[in-house]
Amino acid sequence: MRRLLPFVLIGAALLAWELVVRSGLWSPLLFPPLEKILNELILFFSKSESLMEAWVSLYRALGGFALAAVAGVAIGMLMGRSAFAAALLDPLFSGTYAVPKIALFPIFIFVFGIGSLSKVALVFLECIYPIVIVTCQGARGVNRILLWSARNMGESRLRTFGRVVIPATAPYIFAGFRVALPVALIVVIITEMISSADGLGYMVIYALSSLKTDRMLAVVAVIALLGLALDRALVLLRDRLVYWEKLETYYV
């Protein structure tokens, strides 16, 4: 019953939508009927062009995210395990943390061009912050007794790092990833809405400006599903790789 509850609420929301449509108080342009949205959704998945648009968005989001994951984990580890690196890099990260990086987008367009590169660069920049901060926090908090024991048993520095520090930090790394992955999708959609000729964000704006509300809502649904699917996939991966820790990864 408890597992069904969210679906009950979603069902209620859909029902309310249908009632609003049937009431005829608002124009179908504002609240298109559900079957029309569903129709557009089926159309979306049956056409290869629209699937290509989804792929373009996905590839930008995942590309920027992957780069940020590699660089962010490396920098976070370095900052967490070396006081000197932390002193050197921390002002850069904590000083610019609260600055909206999205404001750099117009400049990125001039530097990297209007295509995918400027978007991937912005995704990278937005995603690297949570990953660095959370990884650093995890690497700094590795239980000292474990480190001493490993060293005492004659492990080299490299082996200690691989066998103690990395597994101890892994839950944090995934917590950072879980914050960063939705951010990647958000940034891609925003940048595509602002300036682009392809991708899901562009499709939304295009459908809106041609007053195809049903199509717009179908694309919005696709984006929402994509966000859910990416998050689920990451959680599944985490549960396989970091099976020994049950750290809540929603916040940090």
Place this chain on the structure above:
Amino acid sequence: MRILRFAVLLLVVLAWQLLWLRGLPEYVLGPVEILQHFGAALGEREFYDHVGASLMRSLPGFAIGTLLGIALGLAAGVARSFDQMLSPVVFLTYPVPKIVMLPLFMLWFGIGDFSKILIIALACFYPTFINAYYGAKATPAILVWSGLNMGAGRWRIFLRVVVPNALPQIFAGIRVSMALSFIVMFATEMINARSGLGHMIRVAENSLRFDLMYVSLLSIAILGYASDQLLRLGRERVLAWQEQGA
């Protein structure tokens, strides 16, 4: 340590200025030049109008979103029936990019400020809800039992035990929301607006006014940084009893 912090930032700015002196593309301005343009903009009325318009969107959105998030998050953290009804939906929709609702809101509520404030509030709701929820859930049972044992009522326990216990976590959530409110504000203004810093940067971009682009960029950076510092100060006052962590 403090000197080193300062030195690093100074070095970056200095290297940038030197690079600029050696010649960079025209769309990359040097730090000194940016400051000059910023100083010039400070003397103009139009600049303040844009800043005011932006703040009039981000602050109400931030306030509505965080207050709702904290209230509902705490409620879901202490009341089981509420928890079962609300939390699954919040956690399910958490990874959905909230900005996709903007076109929908524009359609329903017009392209004015209301739809922008609403989307900022929506974005700010999630981090505060989740943090307040986990903060309230993590209240040690011993404290609640002791309170009950000493004859405190439910409300008193909520206000005196649960809320203080969740406060550090709530502040962490507010910090994320604050950053988000500026991001979403800027994004919505870039997508469609007739005023505000995001609008200013779009106009500057289209008319190749690189100076205005950097003025807008620097203003939003200062706003973001200053509000974060203000929040930190507030946190230090409210949480004076707590040991300072990160």
